[in-house]
Amino acid sequence: MRQIGLEILKDRKSKILSAVIYHYIKTGKPVGSNALIEEYNISLSSAAVRNLMADLEKEGFLSHPHTSAGRIPTDKGYRAYVDTLVKLQNFAIEEEAKLKKEYERKHNETEAILSETSRILSCLSQYTGFVVAPKTQYDVIKNIELVQISNEELLVVLLTQSGIVKHKRVKIFLTQVQINKLRNFLNDKLRGISVAQANKRILLEIKNFRQNEAVILDAAEKIGDVFYNIQDDVYVDGTSNVVTVENFNDFEPVKSLIRFNEDKEKFIKIINKDFSSTGINVKIGSENTLAELKDLSVVTNVYKCDKCAVGVLGIIGPKRMEYEKMMSLVNKVSEMLNNFFKNKK
Amino acid sequence: MRQIGLEILKDRKSKILSAVIYHYIKTGKPVGSNALIEEYNISLSSAAVRNLMADLEKEGFLSHPHTSAGRIPTDKGYRAYVDTLVKLQNFAIEEEAKLKKEYERKHNETEAILSETSRILSCLSQYTGFVVAPKTQYDVIKNIELVQISNEELLVVLLTQSGIVKHKRVKIFLTQVQINKLRNFLNDKLRGISVAQANKRILLEIKNFRQNEAVILDAAEKIGDVFYNIQDDVYVDGTSNVVTVENFNDFEPVKSLIRFNEDKEKFIKIINKDFSSTGINVKIGSENTLAELKDLSVVTNVYKCDKCAVGVLGIIGPKRMEYEKMMSLVNKVSEMLNNFFKNKK
DNA sequence: ATTAGCACTCTTGTTATCTAAGTGCCAATA
DNA sequence: TATTGGCACTTAGATAACAAGAGTGCTAAT
Numbered sequence: 105m106r107q108i109g110l111e112i113l114k115d116r117k118s119k120i121l122s123a124v125i126y127h128y129i130k131t132g133k134p135v136g137s138n139a140l141i142e143e144y145n146i147s148l149s150s151a152a153v154r155n156l157m158a159d160l161e162k163e164g165f166l167s168h169p170h171t172s173a174g175r176i177p178t179d180k181g182y183r184a185y186v187d188t189l190v191k192l193q194n195f196a197i198e199e200e201a202k203l204k205k206e207y208e209r210k211h212n213e214t215e216a217i218l219s220e221t222s223r224i225l226s227c228l229s230q231y232t233g234f235v236v237a238p239k240t241q242y243d244v245i246k247n248i249e250l251v252q253i254s255n256e257e258l259l260v261v262l263l264t265q266s267g268i269v270k271h272k273r274v275k276i277f278l279t280q281v282q283i284n285k286l287r288n289f290l291n292d293k294l295r296g297i298s299v300a301q302a303n304k305r306i307l308l309e310i311k312n313f314r315q316n317e318a319v320i321l322d323a324a325e326k327i328g329d330v331f332y333n334i335q336d337d338v339y340v341d342g343t344s345n346v347v348t349v350e351n352f353n354d355f356e357p358v359k360s361l362i363r364f365n366e367d368k369e370k371f372i373k374i375i376n377k378d379f380s381s382t383g384i385n386v387k388i389g390s391e392n393t394l395a396e397l398k399d400l401s402v403v404t405n406v407y408k409c410d411k412c413a414v415g416v417l418g419i420i421g422p423k424r425m426e427y428e429k430m431m432s433l434v435n436k437v438s439e440m441l442n443n444f445f446k447n448k449k
Numbered sequence: 450m451r452q453i454g455l456e457i458l459k460d461r462k463s464k465i466l467s468a469v470i471y472h473y474i475k476t477g478k479p480v481g482s483n484a485l486i487e488e489y490n491i492s493l494s495s496a497a498v499r500n501l502m503a504d505l506e507k508e509g510f511l512s513h514p515h516t517s518a519g520r521i522p523t524d525k526g527y528r529a530y531v532d533t534l535v536k537l538q539n540f541a542i543e544e545e546a547k548l549k550k551e552y553e554r555k556h557n558e559t560e561a562i563l564s565e566t567s568r569i570l571s572c573l574s575q576y577t578g579f580v581v582a583p584k585t586q587y588d589v590i591k592n593i594e595l596v597q598i599s600n601e602e603l604l605v606v607l608l609t610q611s612g613i614v615k616h617k618r619v620k621i622f623l624t625q626v627q628i629n630k631l632r633n634f635l636n637d638k639l640r641g642i643s644v645a646q647a648n649k650r651i652l653l654e655i656k657n658f659r660q661n662e663a664v665i666l667d668a669a670e671k672i673g674d675v676f677y678n679i680q681d682d683v684y685v686d687g688t689s690n691v692v693t694v695e696n697f698n699d700f701e702p703v704k705s706l707i708r709f710n711e712d713k714e715k716f717i718k719i720i721n722k723d724f725s726s727t728g729i730n731v732k733i734g735s736e737n738t739l740a741e742l743k744d745l746s747v748v749t750n751v752y753k754c755d756k757c758a759v760g761v762l763g764i765i766g767p768k769r770m771e772y773e774k775m776m777s778l779v780n781k782v783s784e785m786l787n788n789f790f791k792n793k794k
Numbered sequence: 795a796t797t798a799g800c801a802c803t804c805t806t807g808t809t810a811t812c813t814a815a816g817t818g819c820c821a822a823t824a
Numbered sequence: 825t826a827t828t829g830g831c832a833c834t835t836a837g838a839t840a841a842c843a844a845g846a847g848t849g850c851t852a853a854t
Binding site for chain 1: 604687689
C-alpha cells in the first residue's frame, strides 16, 4: 500500500495540493497560481505558489497539459488526496431519512432491494451505481426444491440465506416418489451449509447412504454439479449519467464503460478481484487493472450478509469526482444494506 | 398506414430516390447530382438529376443540410425506401449454419437462449440487439411450486410453457400438510391455462371448493395476486456499438438510448405498444413515439411460443442503417426462435 | 423535355494575427 | 535564506481573411 501521508508532504505543500485538486474537481479546468491565492486564503505570492506547484509536479502529484496552462492532478495526486486529505462527511439528515424509508418500503424481495440499491447509488451520486449480489458460493443453503418439468428435465430451485432464488434445469427423470425422497435427502444434508461445500457434501453422503436407490443417488450427484455453475447477478444503474461532454469529449471511454457494463461476467470477476477487501475502496484511473476503467474512478465497499456471504457495491464515475461525498455515500449505503440483511435473519 | 408506393413515384424518380438513399447509407455524406450519375448508371445529365432531386425535396422525401450541399433522406424518404424499394435478402449460408449451431448448443435454459439471441442480434447487426421475453400474461402455466421460507413468507415458483421460471415471495404461513394441499389444488386447477386467467380461475374455484380449509383458500387468493404483477424480462446487448462518432457527434442521443435501455419497464411497455403487430416492423426516426428514439430506427419482429405467448425481438440502430440487411437478419432470427419454441413443446 | 453553362452559396481548410492565461526564472528584498 | 516582483516566453483559443471545392438553381439553347 502506498503511504503518502502528511509526513512527507510539508504542511504548506499539502495545503496547495489539496486546494488544487479541490478546485479542479469543482471547475474541471487547469488551476493556475492566481486562481488559488484568490479563492483560498493562501498567504503567499503567486510566484511562491508556482514554485511549490513545480515541486509537486516533480514529485508526481500534479501535471501540466501544456506549458502555459495551470496544473491538474495526476492519479498519484488524487491518491494522496483520497488517502490523507479526505474526511468522510456526515450525511444530510433528510437524505438519510429518505434512504431509510426506501429500504423499509419493500423489504421482502432481496433481488428488488439490490436493484433498488443500485438505483439509489446512481441517483445520489449522479454517476453509475452498481451492486454485485452476495456471492452465492459463500451463501448458505436454506432450501432446495425440485420440479419435474418434462420427461427428461428436472428444475432445481435453490433458496439461500440471503434470500436469493436461483434455478437451473438438469437432465434427470424421476418419479414423484423418487423426487420426494431426493428432496428430503438434499434438504436434510445440505441445509445450513454453504453452496461451495454442497457438492463435496453430496459426494460424501452418497457414500454413507448406499442403501438408498441408485437412481436417486445418481440424480443427487448430477445436482451437485449445479452448485458449481451458479452465475451471480449484478445490478447496474445510471450509466447514462457518466456520458456527458463535461466528463469526456470523445466516445471511447464511454463506449468501453458501456461494454464493461454489458459483460456481467467480466464485471463481476473484476469487481470481486479488485474490490473485495473490506472497508471503503477507491481505485483511481490507471490503478484499475482493467483498461476500460483507466479514465474512471471506482469507489466501493463490501456488504455482509450473515457474516460470510458478501457482495460489493459502489459507484463508477470520472476521476474528477467529489471523493468525500462519494466515499461517504458508498459507506452509508453499504451500512444500510448490512442492516437489511441483519434484520432478515 | 402511409402508402407511398411506386404508383405515385414515377419510375425514374424512384430510381433516383433509391440511389440517393442507398448511397447515403453507404457513405454518410450528402449525395450530390454528380456522385449519383457517376456511381449508378443513370443516363441523365446532372442538371436533370438536380431537377428531379428538387422535386423529391418538394415532395418531402429528401432534404438539404444547406444550400450548396447534396441531398440526404428525410424520415419520409427512408419510409418510402423501406416500404417499396427493399427486398429481403437471403442469408449467407455460412451465417445461417453458424446461427443454427448456436441454438443447438445450449437448448435447455430458455432464459439463456433469449439472452444469447440478443447477443447474436447485436453481433450480426453491429447495433443494439434486444429480445423481450414472451409475455408472461399470455404464457401458459406448467407448474406451480411452493416453499415456506420463513414463518411468515412463502415462496411461489411459477414455471410456464415457454420455459420461463418466475418467483415471488408472499406473506403466508402454512404447515407442510397445508402446503401440499394448496400445491395440488393450484396445479390441478391452473395447469394449462394462461397466466392472465389464473387469478379469475382461482376465485372461481374457491367458490366451488368451500369444503377445503379456509386457511388454504385464503392463501390461494393471495397467490392469485401474484399473477398480476409479473414483470417481464428484456435482454439487451451491444449498446456500445451504436456509440460512435460515425453515428452521432454529440452525446445526447447516446445518453437517451442508454437511459432507455436501463429503464426495462419503459422499454417493454414501448416495444409492446409500438411493435406488436405481426411481421417485420420498422420505425424510422420521428415515427417512434418515444423522444429518446427519434434519431434512431428500430427494426422488430414478433416471435411466437405455442401460438399465443409472444415476444418481440429486434435491433436499434442509426436511421442510416442497411435496412435490407437488418430486416433480413431480424426476420431470420425470429424464425429461429420460433423453431426453438416449437421443438420445446 | 433535356442539357450545358454560369453565377451564386455555403462548407471546409489554411494561414495569420491577437489576446489571455499561466509558467519559469532571475534579481531584488526582508 | 525564503519570499517576492517583474518580465520574457509559451501555448491555447478565438477571430478574421482567404482560397478551394462541392453543389445548387436558373436560364438560355437544343
